[in-house]
Amino acid sequence: MRRPVRPKSAVMFLARILLVILGLFFLPLGAHALWWGMREDVAANYRGADWSSAKLLPEPAAAPQAIVAIYAARVGRWRGIFAHHTWVVVKEAGSARYTRYDKVGWGSPVRTNGWAPDGRWFGNAPRPIVLIEGEAAQRLIPQIQAAVASYPYRVSGDYHAFPGPNSNTFVAHIMRSVPALSAALPPTALGKNWQPLRDIVGLTPSRTGIQISLGGYAGLTIGWIEGFEVDFLGLVAGIDIRRPALKLPGWGRIGMDPIIW
DSSP: OOOOOOOOHHHHHHHHHHHHHHHIIIIIHHHHHHHTTTTTTOOOTTSSSOBBBSSOSSSSGGOOOEEEEEEEEEESSSGGGGGGEEEEEOOOTSSOOOOOOOOEESSSSSSSSSSSSOOTTBBBBBEEEEEETTTHHHHHHHHHHHHHHSSSSTTTTOOOOOSSEEEEHHHHOOOOOOOOEEEEEETTTTTTTTOGGGGGGEEEETEEEEESTTTSSSSEEETTTTEEEEEEETTTEEEEEEEEEEEEETTEEEEEEOOOO
């Protein structure tokens, strides 16, 4: 016969769980909040922010090859403490222009060429998550365009900053539809793990592992490309073995660059 669980034991167990949550999620976030608050270059508002090109992409005339890129940049004001915005850029071989796809929370939710392809976001310079050129990029572009067209949460009212679907859910949908992109969004891409409750368990976007999502409020990801991630209220902690790095709430990825140039 099993011995009944004593109230004191249950309290100690819950206390340990709370300590783990505090240490794993909220202490790193708090430290990053202090660092972010000391920055003097955070734009105060939308109009005062720098949205110009960060000069990461070559001029189309100087790059006849096809290009596929995914960028991530910190969002504006206090939200930059814990979140990135991500978007997708494509250029077909011989094209005279890039095409940028975003989802935003105002106006037309899915935007095409709303900003410079490699533009700063609220003054924050982007970093590449994916950069593919040449024939491999040309093969992926029709698949990316089809994924953009098939995104199911594309009308006004479909955007929810937390837990999703939001801008990062949109890019995660594209990556899930085109697993050959073979990349993972940064841990601070809030909303990337959002899935409707009917899809609690599924494959990771790269299809190299398993993802569990409780409506974006909590979850677990284990995959070769995505690494190991624990999601709690949109905050992600984990580790990447393939490209060694820690994943910390607020700070994001600390370690090797996530892409192979």
